[in-house]
Amino acid sequence: MAFDAVTTLIKIVEAAEQDIMELEVLSILYAEGLMMVSLHETVELLSYKLHFLQAFLVECKTKMNDGDTRARRLYTDVQDEVARIYEKYEINSKPRLLYSGDYWGYSCEDIHHLLKRIVRDIEEVKDRILEVKRRAALEDEEQNITIWDTYQNALKTENEVIVGFDSDIEKIVNRRLCYSYFMRSVFTILRNNNNDKFRRYVENVVLKLQVIPLVGEGGIGKTTLAKRVYGHPITIASFHIRAWVVVSKVHNLKEMLIGLLRCISPITSEIYNIDEAQIAEKLSTSLMGQKYLILLDDIWTTAAWDAIQGYFPENFNGSRVLVTTRFKEVSEYLSTNPYQVKYQTFSDRWELFSRKVFGQSQCVPSEYEPIGERIVLGCGGLPLVVVLISGLLATAKGCLEIWRDVARTLDGVGRYDNNKRISKIVSLSYKYLPSHLKACFHYFGVFPEDSVIPVKKLINLWVAEGFIKPHNNMSLEEVGESYLHDLINRSLVQINELSIDGKVKSCNIHDRVHEVCVREAIDGNTLCIINGNHAPKASHWLSCQTSHWPITRASYGNFGPDEIHSVLCFGKDVYHSKCRLVYPCLKLLRVLDLSLFKCSQGMPREITDLVHLRYLALSTIGSLYEFQFLKLNKLVTLIVTSWMKKCPLQLPCDILDLRQLRHLHVDKRCSQYLPRLVKKNLQAVYWLKVASSDKKPNFKMVPNLRELGIFIEGKLVPSYLGSLVYLHLLEVEV
Numbered sequence: 001m002a003f004d005a006v007t008t009l010i011k012i013v014e015a016a017e018q019d020i021m022e023l024e025v026l027s028i029l030y031a032e033g034l035m036m037v038s039l040h041e042t043v044e045l046l047s048y049k050l051h052f053l054q055a056f057l058v059e060c061k062t063k064m065n066d067g068d069t070r071a072r073r074l075y076t077d078v079q080d081e082v083a084r085i086y087e088k089y090e091i092n093s094k095p096r097l098l099y100s101g102d103y104w105g106y107s108c109e110d111i112h113h114l115l116k117r118i119v120r121d122i123e124e125v126k127d128r129i130l131e132v133k134r135r136a137a138l139e140d141e142e143q144n145i146t147i148w149d150t151y152q153n154a155l156k157t158e159n160e161v162i163v164g165f166d167s168d169i170e171k172i173v174n175r176r177l178c179y180s181y182f183m184r185s186v187f188t189i190l191r192n193n194n195n196d197k198f199r200r201y202v203e204n205v206v207l208k209l210q211v212i213p214l215v216g217e218g219g220i221g222k223t224t225l226a227k228r229v230y231g232h233p234i235t236i237a238s239f240h241i242r243a244w245v246v247v248s249k250v251h252n253l254k255e256m257l258i259g260l261l262r263c264i265s266p267i268t269s270e271i272y273n274i275d276e277a278q279i280a281e282k283l284s285t286s287l288m289g290q291k292y293l294i295l296l297d298d299i300w301t302t303a304a305w306d307a308i309q310g311y312f313p314e315n316f317n318g319s320r321v322l323v324t325t326r327f328k329e330v331s332e333y334l335s336t337n338p339y340q341v342k343y344q345t346f347s348d349r350w351e352l353f354s355r356k357v358f359g360q361s362q363c364v365p366s367e368y369e370p371i372g373e374r375i376v377l378g379c380g381g382l383p384l385v386v387v388l389i390s391g392l393l394a395t396a397k398g399c400l401e402i403w404r405d406v407a408r409t410l411d412g413v414g415r416y417d418n419n420k421r422i423s424k425i426v427s428l429s430y431k432y433l434p435s436h437l438k439a440c441f442h443y444f445g446v447f448p449e450d451s452v453i454p455v456k457k458l459i460n461l462w463v464a465e466g467f468i469k470p471h472n473n474m475s476l477e478e479v480g481e482s483y484l485h486d487l488i489n490r491s492l493v494q495i496n497e498l499s500i501d502g503k504v505k506s507c508n509i510h511d512r513v514h515e516v517c518v519r520e521a522i523d524g525n526t527l528c529i530i531n532g533n534h535a536p537k538a539s540h541w542l543s544c545q546t547s548h549w550p551i552t553r554a555s556y557g558n559f560g561p562d563e564i565h566s567v568l569c570f571g572k573d574v575y576h577s578k579c580r581l582v583y584p585c586l587k588l589l590r591v592l593d594l595s596l597f598k599c600s601q602g603m604p605r606e607i608t609d610l611v612h613l614r615y616l617a618l619s620t621i622g623s624l625y626e627f628q629f630l631k632l633n634k635l636v637t638l639i640v641t642s643w644m645k646k647c648p649l650q651l652p653c654d655i656l657d658l659r660q661l662r663h664l665h666v667d668k669r670c671s672q673y674l675p676r677l678v679k680k681n682l683q684a685v686y687w688l689k690v691a692s693s694d695k696k697p698n699f700k701m702v703p704n705l706r707e708l709g710i711f712i713e714g715k716l717v718p719s720y721l722g723s724l725v726y727l728h729l730l731e732v733e734v
Helices: 002-030 039-065 069-089 108-144 166-177 180-191 196-207 222-230 233-238 253-264 269-273 276-287 302-311 328-334 346-358 369-377 383-393 400-411 418-431 435-446 455-465 476-489 511-523 605-609 722-726
Strands: 210-215 241-248 292-299 320-325 494-498 504-508 527-530 541-544 566-569 574-576 591-599 615-620 637-641 663-666 684-691 707-713
Touching: 039 069, 039 108, 069 108, 166 210, 166 222, 166 233, 166 320, 210 222, 210 328, 222 292, 222 320, 241 253, 253 269, 253 276, 253 302, 276 302, 292 302, 302 328, 320 328, 346 369, 346 383, 369 383, 369 400, 383 400, 383 418, 400 418, 418 435, 418 511, 435 455, 435 476, 435 511, 435 527, 435 541, 455 476, 455 504, 455 591, 455 615, 455 637, 476 504, 511 527
Parallel strands: 210 320, 241 292, 292 320, 527 541, 541 566, 566 591, 574 591, 591 615, 615 637, 637 663, 663 684, 684 707
Antiparallel strands: 494 504
């Protein structure tokens, strides 16, 4: 039976582990520390793939018991493949090769090559399994799902296509990053071998904290490669702690420290109230004595490294820092041996292109092949260019004219001018976007470079800006999700994180795409980015990325009363007390995001004069009882939170009576009561107060609620929340 065969092979591999480690260490000793063969990593990889097969066979057996004929056929195929592997390598007749410890006549390299061939064969079986499962999922989808028009684009697995990095991943993981297999037995061997040269090699190369820079042009795939290395099974098994943070062009040490700390242990927003030195001490303490892997993505300057490197303790246990950077001088500052990420070969580019455009089958119709090859040839070796072009052409399979337009565009770009190449392709993608997606795409320029953007916030902003149009019986939020999925499928937007139910939780755009997005929005007088003390220019969207409020008494006269639609502030640690926020030029403001401003005296009352506001986010402390929220009767999204835990907010309890409100987010301590009238618009409420001293809540008042956070005060009888059954659309309840 296939399951028994796989289980037996797993036991053989696990039994071989210690003997193989000793053999490998001895081989290295004999070579005086000058050669390291990654045999044990191959054993770990083989074990990982065998466990995948084992789990699959268990799944198949369960489905076979339920009468699934497709599962039975697949089980039989895998059984035949496993038998073939056993026969091919004579595993039953030569078990001593793997587990007996009797290595007479077999070199370390012989065993390594044998295991690598077995891994390769099992990988082929695994690929076939995944392909069959993918096809089955597509068949089920075709049978059970009615596809919407342009508003409904299911997220495609092709967005995850990675090509051409296998060799790089193996080199980085096995030769530079992970020495865990070696460390488990090296000291035992060293006690019995007087080899000072090898001892120094271990201390200086294996044990000492090392920095491994991945260097290459923007769009060449450094972050993709780093993610694969970071999430590799051997990497996960080799480090006690792994932490990742994006550094970006203008580094912020406090943000870097908090980002790393967030990966190690749970934190709250209160950490922003702690000074930088204390946060740095917390990080160092967390890493002390641990074997850790730190990934610093997208470092631009040596100053960024100098600012943070002192907080990584030297534990002499094989800890590593992996860095990605565009700049050769930065990589050479960090290490004498940086890893150069190479341009893609034509073969890899063609595979990536054909899989992204035509699916896993890579079946390119004959009429498209010549022009497709011309396009791929013009991509310049950057995977990002291939991905962007593929995202455009995947939606234009039936239009050769668009393909010709892409080919002509690439023909006009110099061989080494990748900046121009990316800019032209992003502009071309924008040209062919449906009109309802163009403003949504440009809006990404409002966010700072390398921002991780929560999807719910993004869609709420789109709704407030008026970008989303009603469609059939879908909610505006559902339409917004379909817009986002369309941009993802066109490869203009990247998925950052998925929620448990498979929905996109957060997203981002590549910094090279962001550059083009920002430039075009600024050129069109739609966006103004403020990252200094200069006065803002007349634009619909003001993105304030500094600690200063962008509009002052001296500058507000530069704007007309209907020019500024949105002000979003992204400066961190900004404290606001008495300065004036509202001027006549903000009369028609729709979006005001001050969630990162720390207001210390409630909320500026003049905000209630902004009667066209549809999105308002604030962080403050103190009492807001006298703040007249109901004057803002066009509000769709309201977020009001306290930035200091020991200073809770005090809010009026009638906020849910706002006529057009769809999303409310306040602190638990200022939870709201159900509205007095039926509110069909309400989609999400955090938090709703339910007290045992009050009458039973009637959830019929909010029939279309999808998300609900309930704060319970007192002890409730079992039937107290019985009317929750009327919330037929409820997806999230906490």
